[in-house]
Amino acid sequence: MQTKTWMKLGLAAALLAAPSLGMAQEAAAAAAEAEAETTPPMADIGYIFTTFMFLVTGFLVMFMAAGFSMLEAGLVRQKNVTMQLMKNVSLFAFAAVMYYLVGYNLMYPGDGWTMDGMLGAFSFASLEPVGLAETETDLTYASVGSDFFFQLMFCATTASIVSGTLAERIKLWPFLVFIIILTGFIYPIQASWKWGGGFLDQAGFLDFAGSTVVHSVGGWAALTGAIILGPRLGRYVDGRVVPFPGSNLTLATLGTFILWLGWFGFNGGSQLYMDTAGNVADISRIFANTNTAAAGGAIAALILTQILYKKPDLTMVLNGALAGLVSITAEPLTPGLGSATIIGAIGGILVVLAVPMLDKLKIDDVVGAIPVHLVCGIWGTIAVVFTNADASLGTQLYSIVVVGIFVVVVSAVVWFILKAIMGLRVSAEDEMTGLDMAELGMEAYPEFAKG
Secondary structure, eight states, rough: HHHHHOOOOHHHHHHHHHHHHHHHHHHHHHHHHHHHHHHHHHHHHHHHHHHHHHHEEEHHHHHHHHHHHHHHHHHHGGGGGGHHHHHHHHHHHHHHHIIIIIIIIHOOOOOOOSTTBBBBOOOOOOOOGGGGTTOOOOTOOOOOOHHHHHHHEEEEEEHHHHHTTTTTTTTTTHHHHHHEEEEEEEEHHHHHHHHTTTTHHHHHHOOSSOOIIIIIHHHHHHHHHHHOOOOOOEEETTEHHHHHOOSSSHHHHHHHHHHHHHHHHHGGGGOOOSSSSSHHHHHHHHHHHHHHHHHHHHHHHHHHHHHHHSOHHHHHHHHHHHHHHHHHTSSSSSSSSHHHHHHHHHHHHHHHHHHHHHHHOOOOOSSHHIIIIIHHHHHHHHHHHHHTOOOOHHHHHHHHHHHHHHHHHHHHHHHHHHHHHSSSBBBBBHHHHHHHHIIOOOOTTTTSOOO
16 A cells, blocks of 8 residues: 555656656757857858967067067167157058058968069059858958968068168168068068969978068068168278167167067977867967977087086077077977077077178178078078988078079169168268257157267
8 A cells, every 4th residue: 555655646746747847848948959050060161260370370470560660670780760660660561551552462362473483463452242141251260351461571571671771871761662662572482382272382392480471571671771871880891890889778678578578479480380289289389399490509609608608698589599599490490499499500500600701701780680591591491301201401491592693683782772772871960960960850868968
């Protein structure tokens, strides 16, 4: 009797619970359906993450503009600091406009080459519609806006390299006109030969993030300008080099660390995809190699200056770190940590040796940009063959020469035209006074005595 009672009670409880169980199952099914509707398909997820990567790494590279500004402001004399700051802000602004007007599509013509493999398309850059409305955008890569933003930062970096070399004696407006030509035409055209799928890319040239495409191009343009412009007054006297100490080594050091930070975006973003676990792992590998190459360059410069000059030279150590960064830029993925450190260290050594060599040739490079970006850009491009089995030494050397000849010839023509029409140098009196007051009428440190 008691057993039957309990059975009846259990049956009643089951009947009462049945609707609740049904409702729970319906709720779970509804939640699963809602989740399926709100979770993007895998192609969309890859698009989202790669776009996000371009935006984040892009603003890291943009921060390098601040690094160049601080480095140059610290290494020029006090009377020329404002001019360097003016040049760096202005060149970035002009690069942004020129890359939109003509540079981006010259560099990435797709199927719209004006001259197949050699010259891209002459047209404005354009973005997707707001919210991607009424478009069948290919969601397997990234948004055009993010790619444009990221690639623009490389263009502006190339222009920044030229600024420091020609400091303390060039007029503002001829310099900016050259920057307009460099960012609108020179840089995008040669970059299309590799990154736009042009003839160097077809030949098998490897340059992951731009040791040649970015850094040596800026270096070649700077070297050509320095030769045509001539050295600063009083720099070379009776066969000896007269030192012109920088105004603020604190700022120069800050600028170097900002550039070091920005380089993670420079090299990491050049992976171009963040849509798989493998790509994310590669980006982390690139970060680690980039960092250790900079460290290797700094340590090598520190030790070598101690040996050569009996005292370590801070400016050489700063440029040694940057040399390591430039050296690893052509291939930051395939080396191990040890190889990356050695590649960076060789860059640091090259900088220490190249600076006095330029002085012997009476080529006046105020901040050491030619040794860092040109010499180490060439070294980094060659070093690819030591860690990447797909690289050919002949192809790497051929591409270095082709890009070098193009940039030097076009830059020389532009510099000579500007010299004839506008004049490049300030007067001797203005140079002695300082470009801050002569060209701009304002000083960076008005409360201090003039340096």
